[in-house]
Amino acid sequence: MRFDRRFVLAALAAALLPVQAAFAQSDPxxxxxxxxxxxxxxxxxxxxxxxxxxxxxxxxxxxxxxxxxxxxxxxxxEYFQGVFALDRVKAMAAQHPEWKRQQPFKAFLSGDKKALAKQGEKGLLTLVAAAHSGMTTDEFAKSVADWLATARHPRFNRPYNELxxxxxxxxxxxxxxxxxxxxxxxxxxxxxxxxxxxxxxxxxxxxxxxxxxxxxxxxxxxxxxxxxxxxxxxxxxxxxxxxxxxxxxxxxxxxxxxxxxxxxxxxxxxxxxxxxxxxxxxxxxxxxxxxxxxxxxxxxxxxxxxxxxxxxxxxxxxxxxxxxxxxxxxxx
CATH class of the missing domain: 3.40.50.1000 (HAD superfamily/HAD-like)
Known part of the structure; x- marks a missing residue:
């Protein structure tokens, strides 16, 4: 049987198309x-x-x-963990009635931005520390998971862990x-x-x-x-x-x-x-x-x-x- 060279090359090209397509899709x-x-x-x-x-x-x-x-x-x-911390303070406020009288909690919970600004970085760190301490590691992990399940980014309206x-x-x-x-x-x-x-x-x-x-x-x-x-x-x-x-x-x-x-x-x-x-x-x-x-x-x-x-x-x-x-x- 005589093989036509052009036929063989065409057949090979057709056979290689799936391989070439696979390589094209293999971009990591x-x-x-x-x-x-x-x-x-x-x-x-x-x-x-x-x-x-x-x-x-x-x-x-x-x-x-x-x-x-x-x-x-x-x-x-804002850094997402900072958002978590402030949301956490709001969620914990009912368990801490003394915060209504203590700074920086009083300023933060009442929305008094001027008073909160006066507390400076130390005030912010106090709020963050309250959200990250006084609980077991298991309780903290659950609070993070619960927050991620409900919180949404203000611009993208998506859970933070989707961003x-x-x-x-x-x-x-x-x-x-x-x-x-x-x-x-x-x-x-x-x-x-x-x-x-x-x-x-x-x-x-x-x-x-x-x-x-x-x-x-x-x-x-x-x-x-x-x-x-x-x-x-x-x-x-x-x-x-x-x-x-x-x-x-x-x-x-x-x-x-x-x-x-x-x-x-x-x-x-x-x-x-x-x-x-x-x-x-x-x-x-x-x-x-x-x-x-x-x-x-x-x-x-x-x-x-x-x-x-x-x-x-x-x-x-x-x-x-x-x-x-x-x-x-x-x-x-």
Whole structure:
């Protein structure tokens, strides 16, 4: 039987179409636009995971750390944990009639903004401490879960834990598929994040590093062991506290880190000071239409010194408006 060369090539092309389509759909970062940021991420992962390559990193050393507020989920117009704390104080007020006579509770509960402003940062911290102490760790976790089930963001009218960044969720999954272990390293409260982080990001509680308060072991009235949350601060995982927290809780210097603000600068500096291949990324909020646009003058998530250092040292800056096809996950 004589084979027509053109027929054979056409048949092969037809057979390869499903394969080509599969490859076209296998983009591990589908919510990222093709560009410098996406390429730098994929090039780095390719380098450190290629056996025999000059930059190959064994799986045990593939540690990636991510800030949370403004890096993995939205942080505007107020830090979400702060909103939780104030909502929690309102919910607890009925159990504390003395608050009607005590500042800063009196000013806050009555809506007296001038009086509350006079209390300054100390007053705000008092309110936050009240919402995070005087209960067991199990009771606190339930209060966070209950709040997330009912609270809605003032602009997007969605539960706060739905305002996670879809491109970053994909990045976390892509890294794990390539042998990375992913951690959250955030200034937020560790027990606040551990309630929902695994479902939102696939990051288990033991891989969440954050600010923490002192807990005390005790036996309740029935003799059941519990941990009581106190108002005493144990560790603040922000700024220079971030590399210290990584060293204390993880024990390895990561090879990849993502942040979005000056609060992440020391973490990025420390990670990039290590040997071998390294990656530092910054999420730059540039999309006022789909999310928010802010950087140097912002009171929340200020990006000033870290931005300058990123540009000077060639770190990857992700432009939210240009680099992301979508911001939040689509509603079911």
């Amino acid at each position: 970062l589908p919510s990222w636009n093709d560009g410098v940021a996406k390429k730098s991420i994929m090039d780095f992962v390719g380098k450190v995971t290629t056996p025999g390559g000059a930059d190959f990193v064994p799986p045990a050393e593939r540690i990636a750390v991510f800030d949370n507020d403004g890096t993995l989920w939205c942080e505007q117009p 996670i960044y879809q491109p970053m969720v994909e990045l976390l999954g892509y890294l794990r598929a390539n042998g990375f272990k992913t951690f959250i390293v955030s200034g937020g409260g560790v027990e606040f994040m551990r309630v929902w982080a695994e479902k939102a990001y696939g990051i288990p509680p033991e891989q969440v590093v954050g600010s923490s308060g002192v807990t005390q072991f005790r036996l309740d009235a029935a003799g059941k062991p519990t941990l009581l949350k106190t108002s005493k601060v144990q560790f603040v995982d922000d700024g220079p506290g971030k590399p210290a927290g990584i060293n204390m809780m993880i024990g390895r210097r990561p090879i990849l880190a993502f942040g979005n603000s000056d609060g992440d600068l020391q973490m990025l500096q420390w990670i990039m000071a290590g040997g071998g291949a390294r990656f530092a990324g910054i999420v730059h909020h540039t999309d006022a239409e789909r999310e928010y646009a802010y950087d140097r003058p912002s009171k929340i998530g200020q990006l000033d010194k870290a931005w300058d250092e990123a540009k000077a040292k060639g770190w990857t800056v992700v432009d939210m408006k240009q680099d992301w096809k979508t911001v939040f996950p689509n509603k079911p």
